[in-house]
Amino acid sequence: MTYNFPIIGIGASAGGLEPLELFFEFAKPTADFAYVLIQHLAPNHKSLMDELLARHTKLPIQIIQHNMPLERGNIYLNPPKKFVELHEGRFVLSEKEDRKLSFPISTFFNSLAEQGHEKACAIILSGTGSDGSEGIKFIKEKGGLVIAQNPESSKFDGMPKSAILTGAVDKVCAVEQMHQELESFFSNTVELDRQKLDSKDSKTVIASILGTVYQQLAVDFTDYKYTTVSRRIARRMSLLGYSEMAEYLDFLKVHRDEAQLLSKELLIGVTRFFRDEEAFEYLKNSVIPKLIAENQETKSMRVWVPACSTGEEAYSIAILIRDYLRIHKLQYEVSIFATDLDKESIKLAANRIFPENISSEIPPEYLHLYFIPQRKGFTISKEIREMIIFSVHNVVQDPPFNKIDLISCRNFLIYLNSNLQQRLFSLFQYSLRTNGFLFLGSSESLGDASDDFLEIDKKNKVFANKQNKKNDSTTSVFG
Template sequence: MNSKLKEFNVVGIGASAGGLKALQNLFRYIPDDTGMSFIIVQHLSPDFKSLMPELLSKFTNMTIHTAKDKLPIKPNCIYLNQRNKNLHIKGSKIYLLEKGPKNNLNLPIDIFFHTLGEEFKEKSIAIILSGTGSDGSRGITTVKEKGGITIAQNPEEAEFDGMPNAAINTNAVDYIKSTQQIAKILTSKNIELKILNALDLNTQKLETEFKGILVEIYKHCGVDFREYKKNTIIRRMEKRMGINNINNIKSYSEFVKKTTKKKKHSEMIF
């Protein structure tokens, strides 16, 4: 993937029934200059023209595009799927795919999320909003596995909780929040912490704290993460720090020591 792509996040949003209200509430609180790109995939009837560009433009000043084949992905823009095409990403562009026969099950959100995770890896963010069924629940696991961030709308807020609950049941969701809280997460400085990147320079103080956390977890559960790839552990640890609103490794070390008796090792890092 082009190195320039790594300079900004791509946020994939899956929505179905009740999704319009959720999207409007979400973009009401997202600034126009986050530096992120937003790609929305909805369940659309092939027989009716979508009014989403007009309806969403009331809540954001970002440029809104209806996706076209080989359309470049740019920051501070919103892209919408077409009603009669599936959407996926390859490199830095959006590609359109023909849908299968009308009677076949079509999962456009899963299709898109799979390619989002594969292409943008740790720069990918997958969000599941209101909808029925389970579309998106498979695709978010790819985003999670590739080091991206996964978010589900709080089912208590969603008009239809099927899709959020299906995503949550995968145990691959990092955040379960209201649309307003999701917007806050996306604009948080902790969305991608960089504090641990200094470990690559072998800064002694950070290195000591880092190893101390791994030793504490080994004592608690018997799994030695010191044998794992360091960069993988760093990315997972950064994500857990962000989820717990911790912005330095010393505070995270103290947090781990306090919670080892209450949580499994997978909850602390992965």
């Protein structure tokens, strides 16, 4: 379902009442928005939030019920002991007891991202912990807006600070400014939607924008898909209040920091641990045992994770390999090269303190064995961290790695046009040894490169390199 009005998801916890009252005092009764408030509620106490907020707004307030339709011009409040999600214009409630751990804000934001896309907004207000910080990444990935309360104005700054550390927050501001940001972003988005982005004039301006980025940063985005590029440029324009691409181009030319921000926008660095559980389960049960057996003589393994973003995918693979070696009492030298073009992402990946809500993504046995609890989340164990070499690397322009057993390049190729995809597949064939494995994302395919790889598992997107380009010898993948 496509929504024709913005949906504003608001996450609040301890100290959230005062900013919520202030937020809705500034909400216009005529605003074309729907507001969904997800707060941490005591399970056995009746919430008075509806009565308290009614003193500060004329908008109708409703406690969410299962299958209730979502309509503009309303404020919706989550009920106690329930998780709230959206599906085809209606609310879906589920029992908290059915979930491993309680992160209701991130749960709703994930759902909002999938349903709302560019019409979604996530706002993080005062609260302890890190709930919401994983969910906002997906709002950002789908083109929505992410706002965090200024930590200095928050009674409890844990949630806003955790959100800001993800790099997915677009605006950090006082509560009084939030409606101005909402109206600016969504009114400009409406104007940009009306432009004919496929027109010759628009394509010419976008080419100039990408040329300016290349001139300033030496990063070439010309082979990214036009739909992706135009949508991300439009998003930056909305954030800055521009409705004309030519005006944005003029701004870009004189503000070097904007080229960096647009570049980060185009890189779309959203990841999570064990993303697509079934695919990682296949990697664990079928690919890793095969790789260990094939490297029994050298007792070494080399893995490359290009476009690794903030490192969750690389850490996930390291955990699976280390756990297999632990169970089978084996000692191998494992080198995982995790690379990305974004310097900030690489810096963050190499020195991670993961938020507490990663515990909803990671099997309990892995969490216990390979993560160290900290006051504000988790750090990765030394044995996992030492397996990975994080480095800044342009997969298109820099020399590739070689003698690689496994390349995991997931959810990156979908943003590139077919010509660049084929160039990368050729590069991967050079990097992988004969029979080395290629692991792609669920929506990605080999296209014209399918003759160079053997399909090992169609559903989980696992392929084997038929022949290394530097090596004429070939053997059966499972022979």
